[in-house]
Amino acid sequence: MANSDVTVPRAAVGNGDQILHVEHATHRFGDVVALDDVSITARRGEFLTLLGESGSGKTTLLRIVAGLERPTRIARIAIDGEDVSAIPASRRNCTTVFQHYALFPHMSVGQNVEYGLRVRGIDRDQRRKRAEDALALVRLLDKYGRRVHQLSGGERQRVALARALVTQPAILLLDEPLGALDEKLRVDMQVELLDLHEKLGLTFIYVTHSQEEALTMSDRIILMRRGRIVQEGPPTDLFDRPASRFVADFMGVENLLEGTIESVQNGTASVRIGGHVISGAWSGTGLAERGAPACVAVRAERIRLAPRGATVDEPGVNALPCTSGATIYKGKYLDQTLDTDIGPVKARIWDRGVDVTDLEALWWRESECAITSAENGAGAGSGEEADAA
Amino acid sequence: MRTSKHLYFHLSRRNFIKCAAAGTAIVGAPAILKGLTRKAIAQDENTIRLLITGPTLIPGDWSAFERETGFKMEDTVIKDDPGIFLTEILVNDGGDRFDIIAALTGAEQDLIDGEAIKPIETSAVPNWGGIPESITQMPYLQRDLAPEGGYVWGVPLAMNADSFGYLPEKLNEPRPPEEASWSLVYESEKTLGRSSTGDNYIYLWEALAYLKNTGQLEVGDLLDPSPEEAAATADFLIERKQAGQFRNFWKIFDDQVSDMKNGEVDAIRCWEPAVREANKAGGDWVYANATEFYTKWMHACYIPTQVHDRGNLEQVHTALNWILSGSYAAGITPLRGYVTGRPDLAPQYAEENGMGPEVGVAIDEALAKVKFKFAKEDFWFSAVPSNLQEMQAQMDRVLNA
Amino acid sequence: MAATLTANDDVMRRLLPRLPAGVWSLSGFTVVWFGGIVIPLLAIILVSFFQGRGIRINLDPTFLQYERFFSYGGSDLLARSVRIAATITFIELMIAFPFALWLAKGCKNNMVRLLTFTALTVPFFLSPAARVIVWRSVFGINGVVNQALLATGAVDEPVTWLIFSEFAVHFGFLGAFFPTMVWPIFLSISLIDNDFLEASNDLGANRFRTLVHVIFPLALPGVVAGIVFTFIPMLGDTVVAQHMGGNNVLMLSAQVQSLIGVSNFLVAAALAAVVLGIMLAFQVLLWAALKPVGGLNEVFANLRR
Structure with missing residues (x-):
């Protein structure tokens, strides 16, 4: 295969099937703390997403794995069993797909893709063959001789992908690669990426700020905020069982109602809000404690409406009397705000025929809402939360 | 009578436009844009604008002039290369912008041919009458300025007999007034690698004078060298240069002074004021009384034709009179060692104005110079010899070698 | 590119019908x-x-x-001038490129x-002559350098070839034309997106390879x-x-000055024509040298995104 000065030799010691270990990484830019004692692992072949808003540290973490950034402090970083803390980016067995592609403008598409092989000293014919294979993989073989500026955004993205893949890295790092594409193209590319992932069996570490993207593509999501991990787990975990108000909010839960825990029982918590008691599955961090602040997170799709006159008295259901508020047309559904005595609640109305003018109450199943820690919750690492909003 | 060197005809804007129809693109754009690029110097009744090619001939300041004539003097210095100077006057209509032109003698015929200057009425310049005979009778003044029938083409500004500077102690050579030889500059073992001379045709000419006076070359008319003589001189200089005689060839006055002050040379063909400057820094330079020859020159003042049209002729005459007065002499002679047109007026002026005895000393030296140095036959040089271009070309050959 | 037509353009169009449209919008300047x-x-x-x-x-x-x-020694003059100018340009390139690279990418502070910029620009506030004359007192026989050499016993006699020699001329040019070489290269390199350098690094190229394959072509x-x-x-x-x-x-342009000084305008014109010829030859050389990387057009086209 490639020159030995580039490939990271396989470790003799078995590491289970963990291909990446990052332990206690801290990074500062001047006074700003970008990463605060973060540790992650990645399993061989998984599609891991680092999710967060800007400033959360996800890109910094990615760059530290790539070797493009040397962390201020780190206990251990190992790729495929070998400690790479002293190894520069050029010799680590991972490649990056950059947000703005970073395709070399003075080289043709083919030359761009060949670049990684060229600097490894691979001879011309071999290079050409492998580059063509990589381009075929992203269905751009016919653009081999074109110049970069002649390609569209989506095509450039695929070339960047091919370029990163041709060197057969152990880990592929993707830094918000779909951010610059329009919506339709983005969705198509997501599917392509998933295909590639399955076909190649490589470990992907993907950075994005879009929770929808993360949900679509990941095997596992690590949600970060201000340099700390706030929740990690498979997509369903973050979607259905957010650990804190922040996570719920980030994952798109429309209705977040804050109150105090009144009672706890077998993983179910009951929260008093105003004059109501609302129950749901406890998904917050740590154990639920009586008297602690908590947040009820219920998605708008789960809200049902009871017209006047109907009674809501099934067991395992939370109900709130309400009146209609604003309606927003969203094409596929109507975004209906309902006013209750503990605040507005959003519901989605899929059926046009539903009459919302005179309602008795709104209700949802206890099993379909989560009770989370209030505010941001404690992070996955150590340390107190000290932030206000 | 002089022969015209025919380098120029008067190519003024007027003439050009006449020629334009028959003309070609050869002088197209430059002349068209010429008018746009001329600097406008404001003309004011009581200001005299002077164009001068010798910066060392300007007195310390013009305050004496302004006091005594009531006019302001604005001087503009231009490089003394004949080409540049003549272009400025004849092609760029220098006369439009200047009231007096002061330059090295020898260019008169070109200026006359180009209708750039008009003769000066000597009766209008009272001090002209009193110029000592020893000066007016210099053959060269007669030749270049051609006083005739109450008119003269130009009025002497200052003159000198140039030789070279050297360090008598270091070279074990006699001090003036004992004579020293030009060989110190050109051929001496004592100054190998530590002598210098100038970089243009004038200094080639001097080398020729040296060769003539040391019998190394037969020369026809030293005042008008032939191309062959120039070539032979160049060969001599090239030989000396390749033997390592010359440290460098200077271009401007400041170069001379810096060579002397920095100790780069022991003997240097230079202008007399340079020796004074160098000694200010504590040197022991003397200006030679040369064995073989002196390079004699005169700067004269001319009146451009345009002055007559402008109507400030009277002011110009007054200015010229001042130049021929004791005031200028007392100002310039002690400062530079040059001889002016009326050195005789200086002592009286000095006394009247309470100037020190150094003026008298300087004047006496100047008069002695006229007597001895100027009396030596060789050589009085003119700014525009017939074979000017060949001579410069030969000098360039020397510099290139 | 839409060309806006003006009355001026119409005239030009009538006179020169076959030039492409883009020229019309530059007609005034042209x-x-x-x-x-x-x-x-x-x-x-x-x-x-001609004669005269x-x-x-x-x-x-x-x-x-x-x-x-x-016959005035022109071929020597030409050879010397071109030789010196070419040598200095080459040396400047060797020195200025690393310096510009450091200034653009290496200097974080x-x-x-800022101080470096200032140091590069300030000398131009002095006249060219003033900048150069200073060296005489440094390199002269009694100058600082010689004094130091004598004091340390490195030489027995003052060194004479430091000034008024080819060494001095080379030295003078080196200092005078350093900024003109540094500035364009510096600008070019600073325009190189750091992303490219990171991508190159990430793909396995060490610094040297990145320099050769990415930085240099983009800085071209x-x-x-x-x-x-x-x-x-420098020729001028x-x-x-x-x-x-x-x-x-002696160098070419000084020769032109001395020719004009004696009204020898025609030979000066010939000399000027020769200099123009050299510059044309130089351009041809440059064009030929860039052919392997796609020609002059390509070099600048690489800035396209």
């Missing part, structure tokens, strides 16, 4: 440039083929002026960068500009050679 620069240049070249003295020109075509030029426009802005003005320089060389090292 006319001025043509009239003010190209025509006088052509006039000079034309004039050099001073400004009297006889319209008999001849190569006489060129013969004269070469803004204060240092600046390098070309630097070479052009250094070599050609009158100050350094005279003051540092003491007329011992």
Whole structure:
């Protein structure tokens, strides 16, 4: 295969099937703390997403794995069993797909893709063959001789992908690669990426700020905020069982109602809000404690409406009397705000025929809402939360 | 009578436009844009604008002039290369912008041919009458300025007999007034690698004078060298240069002074004021009384034709009179060692104005110079010899070698 | 590119019907440039083929002026001038490129960068002669350098070839034209997106390879500009050679000055034509040298995104 000065030799010691270990990484830019004692692992072949808003540290973490950034402090970083803390980016067995592609403008598409092989000293014919294979993989073989500026955004993205893949890295790092594409193209590319992932069996570490993207593509999501991990787990975990108000909010839960825990029982918590008691599955961090602040997170799709006159008295259901508020047309559904005595609640109305003018109450199943820690919750690492909003 | 060197005809804007129809693109754009690029110097009744090619001939300041004539003097210095100077006057209509032109003698015929200057009425310049005979009778003044029938083409500004500077102690050579030889500059073992001379045709000419006076070359008319003589001189200089005689060839006055002050040379063909400057820094330079020859020159003042049209002729005459007065002499002679047109007026002026005895000393030296140095036959040089271009070309050959 | 037509454009269009549309929008500039620069240049070249003295020109075509030029030692002059200019340009490139690279990419401290800019620009507030003359007292026989050498016993006698020699002329040029080489290269390199460098690194290229494969090709426009802005003005320089060389090292443009000084305009024109010829030859050389990387167009086209 490639020159030995580039490939990271396989470790003799078995590491289970963990291909990446990052332990206690801290990074500062001047006074700003970008990463605060973060540790992650990645399993061989998984599609891991680092999710967060800007400033959360996800890109910094990615760059530290790539070797493009040397962390201020780190206990251990190992790729495929070998400690790479002293190894520069050029010799680590991972490649990056950059947000703005970073395709070399003075080289043709083919030359761009060949670049990684060229600097490894691979001879011309071999290079050409492998580059063509990589381009075929992203269905751009016919653009081999074109110049970069002649390609569209989506095509450039695929070339960047091919370029990163041709060197057969152990880990592929993707830094918000779909951010610059329009919506339709983005969705198509997501599917392509998933295909590639399955076909190649490589470990992907993907950075994005879009929770929808993360949900679509990941095997596992690590949600970060201000340099700390706030929740990690498979997509369903973050979607259905957010650990804190922040996570719920980030994952798109429309209705977040804050109150105090009144009672706890077998993983179910009951929260008093105003004059109501609302129950749901406890998904917050740590154990639920009586008297602690908590947040009820219920998605708008789960809200049902009871017209006047109907009674809501099934067991395992939370109900709130309400009146209609604003309606927003969203094409596929109507975004209906309902006013209750503990605040507005959003519901989605899929059926046009539903009459919302005179309602008795709104209700949802206890099993379909989560009770989370209030505010941001404690992070996955150590340390107190000290932030206000 | 002089022969015209025919380098120029008067190519003024007027003439050009006449020629334009028959003309070609050869002088197209430059002349068209010429008018746009001329600097406008404001003309004011009581200001005299002077164009001068010798910066060392300007007195310390013009305050004496302004006091005594009531006019302001604005001087503009231009490089003394004949080409540049003549272009400025004849092609760029220098006369439009200047009231007096002061330059090295020898260019008169070109200026006359180009209708750039008009003769000066000597009766209008009272001090002209009193110029000592020893000066007016210099053959060269007669030749270049051609006083005739109450008119003269130009009025002497200052003159000198140039030789070279050297360090008598270091070279074990006699001090003036004992004579020293030009060989110190050109051929001496004592100054190998530590002598210098100038970089243009004038200094080639001097080398020729040296060769003539040391019998190394037969020369026809030293005042008008032939191309062959120039070539032979160049060969001599090239030989000396390749033997390592010359440290460098200077271009401007400041170069001379810096060579002397920095100790780069022991003997240097230079202008007399340079020796004074160098000694200010504590040197022991003397200006030679040369064995073989002196390079004699005169700067004269001319009146451009345009002055007559402008109507400030009277002011110009007054200015010229001042130049021929004791005031200028007392100002310039002690400062530079040059001889002016009326050195005789200086002592009286000095006394009247309470100037020190150094003026008298300087004047006496100047008069002695006229007597001895100027009396030596060789050589009085003119700014525009017939074979000017060949001579410069030969000098360039020397510099290139 | 839509060209906005004006009355001026219409006139041009009638006179020169076959030029492409883009030219019309530059018509004003083109006319001025043509009239003010190209025509006088052509006039000079034309004039050099005639005879005459001073400004009297006889319209008999001849190569006489060129013969004269070469008989005055012209071929030596040419050879020397081109040799020195080429040598210095080469040395400048070798020094300026790493320096520009450091300044653009290596220097993180803004204060240092600012000071360096200032140091590069401030000398230009002095006249060229003033900048150069200072070296005489440093390199002269009694100058600082010699004093130091004598004091440390490195030499027995003062070194004479530090000034008024080719060494001095080279040295003078080196300092004078350093900024002209650095600036274009610096600009070119700073325009290189850091992303490219990171991508190169990430793909396995060490610093040297990144320099060769990524930085240098993308900096090529600046390098070309630097070479052009250094070599050609150096041919036209009158100050350094005279003051540092003491007329011992004659260069082309000084020769033009001395010819004009004696009204030898025709030979000066011939010399100017020769210099123009050198510059043209230089451009051809440059064009040929860039062919392997796709030609001059390509080099600048690489800036397209």
